[in-house]
Amino acid sequence: MADILNAAWLIARKDLTIEFRTRSAFFSAVIFALLGLVIFYFAWDPTAVAVTDLAPGVLWVIFTFSGLLGLHRSFGVESEDHAIDGLLASPISREAIFIGKALANLIFVAAVQLIAIPALMLFYNLPLGDVAAPLIAIAVLAAIGLVAVGTLFSAMAVNTRLAELLLPMLSLPFFVPIVIGASQSTAKLLSGRPVAEAEAWIKLLIAFDIIFVTACTLAYPFTVDD
């Protein structure tokens, strides 16, 4: 297990170094998230819809689509110069490759969230203080599920001609339970309800995280073997 985690961290660190150098996907994702917030803000009629009803949906729509930008890049870097062949020929396990890729994607999505959540609170004048800790926990749980599914489908789509189109088409149906759980629990928190009322949705998130992480880790080797 330690070998798998060491190899996974090696791959994650390499991916993050590449992203840090190029910053192409990160800037795209952040700009997309901020633009989404602005567009929703100006389309919003505060007299018709309460901010606590609107904000959770806005937040999770933005995360879902901005995350896809990073997920597409995840295996895109491996198609340059057939680098994926070098990874697959090495003695590390396929599961380590998947976990490493997913870990890098998780850090990527978390970094986008780190900018987008305060921006959402600022735009929609929501108090972050009281709900910060449970909201961060929900964001992390949701990111784990989204990243597990997205990483798997990124690996499947990368070698197809329509990868940019195929990745969202494959991923979005599987994102639905995660997005529902995340937006419902966020809505409870933002409307000032106690965390206990969001507990059922948080449990749903945890259950889907366990299912998706396990299933996607086990399925990944079949997507790269001839």
Add this chain to the structure above:
Amino acid sequence: MLYEALSPRENVDFAARLYGVRDARARVEDSLRRMSMLERADAPVRSLSRGMQQRVSIARAMVHGPQLVLADEPYSGLDDSGARALTALLAELRSTGTAIIVVTHNLAEGLSLATHAAVMQRGKFIRYDAAERIDAGSYATTYREALAGG
């Protein structure tokens, strides 16, 4: 199999750690030095010439001391000094017992290394000899005839 945003040192180091090479840092430096890439070891790979990228690829492939090397046109893109460095590296690997199969159009470098040589045409060996029976002139003639025959 190189990452263009990373430097040669980072690419070779990544490969060394993937293979669990002991004392990876020293092995990385040694591989880069053998391919005369130490001076450009920290430049992004995308800024290097095709020949230099080929040298880095070779350093990356050799850093873990493989037991079997399959080299398909390893001399392509290499200048004279790069080709000499590669031949020296392959000769050293051969002396340590590594099995090496090289596919090349560079007859001079290929034959200088070979313990066995063959000319292949349309997927079939039309000539195969052990080193002591290799005559470079006659091999060159067979090679040219094979090329002319398509």
